[in-house]
Amino acid sequence: MNPRVLLIDDEKEFVTTLAERLEIREFSTATAEDGETGLALIRKGTFDVVILDLLMPGMNGLETLKHIRHLAPDLPVILLTGHGSTREGMDGMRLGAVDYLMKPLAIEDLLEKIKEALAS
Amino acid sequence: MWTIHNLITHIDNLFSRSADAPGHYRILTRNIIITMLVVTITPLTVMGILNHFQYGRHLQNELITPLANTANKAKHSFELFFEERLSTVRFIANAYDYEELLDDKTLHRLLRILKTELGGFVDLAIINDDGDLVNYAGPYNLLGKNYASQRSFQEVLVKGSYISNVFMGHRKLPHIVVAVQRYTDEGTSWIVRATIDTDRFYKLLGTLGLSPQSDAFLVNSDNILQTNSTFYGKTLETCRLTIPSGMRSTFVTETTDPDNRQLLLACSGFTNADYVLVIAKPRSVVLRSWYALKSDALLVYTLSLLVIIFMVVKMTGTLVRRIKESDERRETALTELQHNQKLSSIGRLAAGVAHEINNPLAIINEKAGLMSDLVMVSDDFPHKERLSELTAAIIASVSRCKTITHRLLGFARKLDTLMESLDINEILKEVMGFLEREALYRQMDVSLNLDPTLAPILSDRGQLQQVFLNLLTNAFSAVDDGGTVLIASAPAPDGGLSVTVQDNGCGMTEDVAKRIFDPFFSTKKGNGTGLGLSITYGIIKKLGGAITLNTRQGEGTTFTVTLPKNPPADKTKGDPTP
Numbered sequence: 196m197n198p199r200v201l202l203i204d205d206e207k208e209f210v211t212t213l214a215e216r217l218e219i220r221e222f223s224t225a226t227a228e229d230g231e232t233g234l235a236l237i238r239k240g241t242f243d244v245v246i247l248d249l250l251m252p253g254m255n256g257l258e259t260l261k262h263i264r265h266l267a268p269d270l271p272v273i274l275l276t277g278h279g280s281t282r283e284g285m286d287g288m289r290l291g292a293v294d295y296l297m298k299p300l301a302i303e304d305l306l307e308k309i310k311e312a313l314a315s
Numbered sequence: 316m317w318t319i320h321n322l323i324t325h326i327d328n329l330f331s332r333s334a335d336a337p338g339h340y341r342i343l344t345r346n347i348i349i350t351m352l353v354v355t356i357t358p359l360t361v362m363g364i365l366n367h368f369q370y371g372r373h374l375q376n377e378l379i380t381p382l383a384n385t386a387n388k389a390k391h392s393f394e395l396f397f398e399e400r401l402s403t404v405r406f407i408a409n410a411y412d413y414e415e416l417l418d419d420k421t422l423h424r425l426l427r428i429l430k431t432e433l434g435g436f437v438d439l440a441i442i443n444d445d446g447d448l449v450n451y452a453g454p455y456n457l458l459g460k461n462y463a464s465q466r467s468f469q470e471v472l473v474k475g476s477y478i479s480n481v482f483m484g485h486r487k488l489p490h491i492v493v494a495v496q497r498y499t500d501e502g503t504s505w506i507v508r509a510t511i512d513t514d515r516f517y518k519l520l521g522t523l524g525l526s527p528q529s530d531a532f533l534v535n536s537d538n539i540l541q542t543n544s545t546f547y548g549k550t551l552e553t554c555r556l557t558i559p560s561g562m563r564s565t566f567v568t569e570t571t572d573p574d575n576r577q578l579l580l581a582c583s584g585f586t587n588a589d590y591v592l593v594i595a596k597p598r599s600v601v602l603r604s605w606y607a608l609k610s611d612a613l614l615v616y617t618l619s620l621l622v623i624i625f626m627v628v629k630m631t632g633t634l635v636r637r638i639k640e641s642d643e644r645r646e647t648a649l650t651e652l653q654h655n656q657k658l659s660s661i662g663r664l665a666a667g668v669a670h671e672i673n674n675p676l677a678i679i680n681e682k683a684g685l686m687s688d689l690v691m692v693s694d695d696f697p698h699k700e701r702l703s704e705l706t707a708a709i710i711a712s713v714s715r716c717k718t719i720t721h722r723l724l725g726f727a728r729k730l731d732t733l734m735e736s737l738d739i740n741e742i743l744k745e746v747m748g749f750l751e752r753e754a755l756y757r758q759m760d761v762s763l764n765l766d767p768t769l770a771p772i773l774s775d776r777g778q779l780q781q782v783f784l785n786l787l788t789n790a791f792s793a794v795d796d797g798g799t800v801l802i803a804s805a806p807a808p809d810g811g812l813s814v815t816v817q818d819n820g821c822g823m824t825e826d827v828a829k830r831i832f833d834p835f836f837s838t839k840k841g842n843g844t845g846l847g848l849s850i851t852y853g854i855i856k857k858l859g860g861a862i863t864l865n866t867r868q869g870e871g872t873t874f875t876v877t878l879p880k881n882p883p884a885d886k887t888k889g890d891p892t893p
Binding site for chain 1 (some may be wrong): 673676678680685688714
């Protein structure tokens with residue numbers, strides 16, 4: 196069974212395209228454009244890994260992360276950040292994210308992180 | 316006033332013009348010195364001159380006027396003496412008839428009384444209208460002698476009385492003659508003539524109490540001495556000193572005697588006789604205190620002048636140096652402030668732009684990635700290869716853009732600092748590791764001159780790597796193939812250290828050097844973001860260090876980075892805002 200990946204990002208074009216690319220690489224994906232939708236999907240289904248953008252309107256990435264930790268403590272979360280700063284990434288790591296990547300990202304890096312997350 | 320005006324203008328200029336105006340401080344120094352010298356020396360000189368003249372006038376009153384007074388008083392004493400003798404003779408002429416005086420006994424008695432009561436009388440004679448001496452009391456036998464041709468006889472006929480100049484009598488002693496004319500009831504005239512010795516002259520001159528260098532004597536209008544002079548001859552000799560004659564009043568004049576002595580001469584002419592009283596005092600004696608004061612004053616003036624000049628030059632030097640230093644400090648502070656403001660505002664702008672660009676960039680990246688994926692999974696179709704290349708090119712371009720936006724963001728919001736104790740030499744070696752291949756390929760001479768005794772410092776490894784990577788990259792691009800880059804580390808006096816990166820490359824002009832730390836300033840024509848050195852500058856500032864450069868066009872550039880042993884206290888916890 197293909198690993199199931201949940202992508203949460205407010206940028207629809209980005210998230211759908213990335214989902215499609217992961218589909219091509221034999222992942223099954225779901226996308227959410229804000230934190231609430233993402234959390235609802237996690238409540239409904241089971242995912243192997245979550246890819247979460249930190250900068251979102253409404254509930255931001257770190258808050259969403261906290262909720263995810265609450266809902267599914269063992270679900271690995273990989274953070275995406277548009278900032279050049281590593282601070283939010285570090286904050287996210289402290290909150291339990293497994294890793295973080297900076298946008299624009301190289302697909303190879305993402306696959307690597309997902310592989311690591313699944314292995315853990 | 317012109318100097319004060321100038322000074323003000325120059326001080327104005329000092330604060331309005333840039334400090335690098337050529338000769339600016341030299342002109343300021345010169346003007347302050349001139350102004351201060353003028354305002355200090357002028358009053359001193361004016362005071363000195365005024366004092367000089369004031370004291371000169373005072374001296375006139377104190378020394379010259381008393382001299383004239385003395386001469387005047389002495390003259391009066393002489394005149395009184397003459398008048399007394401004349402009155403006595405006049406009294407005899409009035410009190411006695413001509414016939415009575417022709418009596419020998421009476422005349423002898425009168426002479427006796429005169430000798431005892433008044434003194435100085437030598438003889439008495441009665442001369443008739445024809446000039447014949449008709450009666451005589453005295454030591455000589457002059458009876459019957461005719462005086463008609465003598466000057467004294469003629470003078471007395473004209474004036475009624477007469478006081479003669481000094482002449483040598485038969486005893487070879489100086490005498491004067493006092494004569495008075497009387498008329499008989501019949502209208503014929505007769506004359507009483509008395510001879511008086513001049514001993515009293517010396518008594519009167521003696522009362523003046525003159526110093527040994529001074530002289531006092533009588534002369535007549537022909538400049539013949541009537542008394543002995545200490546310096547200018549004996550009685551009846553021509554006075555060796557020319558006395559200005561023809562003046563009845565008393566006056567003081569300056570002259571030089573035949574012995575070349577500067578003299579102050581007080582002359583006073585007699586009204587009732589042809590005599591001039593002369594008091595001669597050497598100038599040096601009279602003005603001794605004046606000369607002493609003058610030389611003292613001159614000495615004080617000269618010394619004051621030297622002290623003033625010394626102090627003015629010294630103080631102005633210090634003053635201008637302080638002004639210059641404070642100018643330079645102000646200039647530096649201003650430049651730094653401007654630079655920081657520029658960095659900060661440009662940084663904020665850049666961050667905003669970078670952030671906005673970053674998201675679409677991520678979308679382009681994913682779209683291109685998907686295209687590439689789709690091409691890959693598709694069966695062969697026309698242009699598959701070409702399409703694959705194109706998407707790869709898009710992704711590569713995005714990657715380049717990403718580098719720029721991340722740098723911009725990093726520039727605005729610097730990466731969190733992570734302070735740790737580290738060995739700077741190790742960092743330099745690591746950084747060199749990145750560039751070794753390029754150095755080898757370009758046959759460059761890269762040498763590391765590291766001080767192995769350097770103590771570790773507390774700083775941020777990643778940021779220092781970035782700093783030295785930037786500096787070395789710049790050095791590498793400045794030199795031609797085969798060029799030289801020298802990296803050296805050395806301890807700094809405050810416990811920190813300094814690192815120099817020196818190249819023998821193209822160097823830069825002064826204008827370029829001034830702007831080299833400005834954001835977006837690049838000389839790499841299209842190949843640089845213009846952020847490298849401004850990021851470097853920002854990091855070093857943040858770490859509490861400093862960066863300076865020394866460059867000369869065509870000869871190379873040396874960057875010197877100094878880092879403190881410990882970073883500033885507020886930086887150790889990281890910097891949350893730009």
